[in-house]
Amino acid sequence: KAGVTQTPRYLIKTRGQQVTLSCSPISGHRSVSWYQQTPGQGLQFLFEYFSETQRNKGNFPGRFSGRQFSNSRSEMNVSTLELGDSALYLCASSLAGNRDNSPLHFGNGTRLTVT
């Protein structure tokens, strides 16, 4: 069974630009969550989508948005990039979102560098 796939693996953008990251969950998984990892703040929850609906949201500004498609694939978008957005962005999928022996399974992430 293929794992969680994130594309691209690396991305370099300039301040003010926008970026879209993609995530394909494990087949059959309907929940997709996004996390940001930085050296200072660690792993922080961005948002979760389940059956194409945002089910939960972390404390990030509105520049961070996402969506989920009918095949459970998900994208996240960051607009008006700032230097502080440089981070590893991780996507995780699960059957039902972290319950009943259904833990989150993470992809290898997209490393975003903003210059």
Add this chain to the structure above:
Amino acid sequence: DQQVKQNSPSLSVQEGRISILNCDYTNSMFDYFLWYKKYPAEGPTFLISISSIKDKNEDGRFTVFLNKSAKHLSLHIVPSQPGDSAVYFCAASWYNQGGKLIFGQGTELSVKP
């Protein structure tokens, strides 16, 4: 406000010995706890979890203990192997939060041959 804390940034253990990684939490609403292992340039890999209705869960060489009164959990790895060298994160969640996990800062485990 860090709700999940791993106070030891690093831990070094001899191969074959026990590794004990600790995690403290402050939010009494948490009812589900997980441990993840992370190698460089890879995403976190799920290791083991425990519900707040239990105080122990075992899976092979990995055992997680939960002390609710102390708001403390620990991961025991016995015996430790060099391939266990990685960063270990504990994470917590609570009812109806779906895919939202609160992570600790991580502990880097080094297992020396």
